Amino acid sequence: MEKIKCAIVDDEDHATDTLQYLLHTYCPQVEIVGIYHKPNDFLNDRDVQSGLNLLFLDIEMSPFSGFWLLQELHQAWRQLPFDVIFQTAYDQYALKAIQNNALDYLLKPIMPGELQKSVRKWEEKRVRHFHPLQWRQLEENLKEPQKLPEKIALPNQEGYFILEINNILRCEADRNYTHVKDRSGQTHLVCRSLKEFEQILEPYGFLRVHHSHVIHPDAVVKILREGGGTLVLTDQARVVITKNKEGVMEKLFERIKKV
Numbered sequence: 592m593e594k595i596k597c598a599i600v601d602d603e604d605h606a607t608d609t610l611q612y613l614l615h616t617y618c619p620q621v622e623i624v625g626i627y628h629k630p631n632d633f634l635n636d637r638d639v640q641s642g643l644n645l646l647f648l649d650i651e652m653s654p655f656s657g658f659w660l661l662q663e664l665h666q667a668w669r670q671l672p673f674d675v676i677f678q679t680a681y682d683q684y685a686l687k688a689i690q691n692n693a694l695d696y697l698l699k700p701i702m703p704g705e706l707q708k709s710v711r712k713w714e715e716k717r718v719r720h721f722h723p724l725q726w727r728q729l730e731e732n733l734k735e736p737q738k739l740p741e742k743i744a745l746p747n748q749e750g751y752f753i754l755e756i757n758n759i760l761r762c763e764a765d766r767n768y769t770h771v772k773d774r775s776g777q778t779h780l781v782c783r784s785l786k787e788f789e790q791i792l793e794p795y796g797f798l799r800v801h802h803s804h805v806i807h808p809d810a811v812v813k814i815l816r817e818g819g820g821t822l823v824l825t826d827q828a829r830v831v832i833t834k835n836k837e838g839v840m841e842k843l844f845e846r847i848k849k850v
Contacts, residue, residue, distance in 0.1 A: 594622035595710070596642060600633045600660065601649035601678065610647060610678075610701060617703045618710045621645075630660040634667070643673040645713060647697075650679040661726065671721040676709050694725060715782060716746065724751055739794055745771060745779050752779055756795055760810045760826060762788045764803040772826060796846075800839050804830045808846050 597614070601607050607626050614621045624643065627633040630652060633640075650657040657677065664671060677689055677696040689696050695709050725744055743759075744751040754773060763770040764785035771779040771788070781788075789799050792807075799805050800822065813823035820832040820840070832839050 595620055595644045595714070596624045597621050597645040597647060598625040598627065598633065598639055598643055599623065599647045600627045600630055600652075600657070601647075602628050602630075602652040603649075604628065606649065606678070606699065610706075613701060613703055613706050617707050620714075621710060630655045630657070630663075634660060634663050637667075640664070640668075641672060645710075646673055646675045648675050648677055650677055661721075662730070665726050673720060674713060674716070675721050676713070689729070694721075694729070712782075724753065728753065743791065745781050746783075747779065747781070754779070756792070759792070759797075760807060761824060761828065761830075762792070762797075762805040772828075774825075776826070796842075798839055798842055799834055801830055801833045806830060808843050811843060814840075814843065 599607050599610055601610070607628065611623060611626065614623060625633070625636065625639045627636075633646075648657040648660065661675070675694065677694065678699060678701070679696060680699045695712060697705055697709055728740075728742060728744060731740075740756070742753050742755050744753055754771070758773045758775070760772045760774050762785060763772065765780070767782065767784055769781050769783055769785050769788050771781055773779070785799075785803065785805060789797070789805050792805060793799075795807075797805050797807050806822065806824065810824045810826075811822050812825055815821040815823065815829075818831040820836050822830045822832065824830065
């Protein structure tokens with residue numbers, strides 16, 4: 592089987608040493624073709640870039656950040672020939688922008704299981720490069736870091752479908768996939784878990800009401816007693832509340848005037 596060629600860009604020696612060890616030990620399908628402690632060194636290595644599959648990129652570097660490097664790379668390439676997995680010690684606004692653009696990241700300290708999961712997720716992707724649409728949307732999101740992004744990039748067979756978050760009605764789990772239902776009646780099948788969508792959409796008021804369902808409260812048109820609490824949504828779907836019933840009902844009625 593052909594190896595996945597990767598490079599690491601991180602300004603901390605111990606971080607690159609750790610990731611190198613984890614990749615060798617837990618991801619034998621990955622071959623490290625370059626380790627860079629200065630973003631400029633990777634930027635100038637066009638030969639490595641052209642043959643690369645995957646870049647592990649630290650966000651917080653000095654004096655240039657990982658986002659600065661991406662901006663420079665996108666100016667040098669019309670479309671990057673490789674994909675990117677970000678690394679961060681946690682920047683909530685950057686992480687939100689990354690998640691909303693269907694990009695992957697690893698939190699430091701990196702755990703072996705999370706690294707294996709990220710590599711497997713990349714192997715399952717149909718589009719294995721950093722798409723220009725993702726960069727433009729990410730760049731826009733990062734201009735106003737404290738403002739929640741208004742759109743989300745949903746990966747599909749052709750590339751990415753850009754959807755306004757306020758147009759999402761509900762998300763329904765299907766094993767490791769999620770059906771995203773929008774207000775126009777379209778359904779988008781996405782290779783992401785419902786847990787990931789829950790994390791992305793929770794700041795926008797979405798609720799996990801069932802082990803298989805995340806909904807927007809505005810989509811609820813009826814609350815029935817059957818089943819101990821059942822929600823009827825605008826698309827006539829019926830969802831039984833099985834998670835945190837009291838908390839769900841409280842949040843629903845925060846947005847509804849009772850008489």
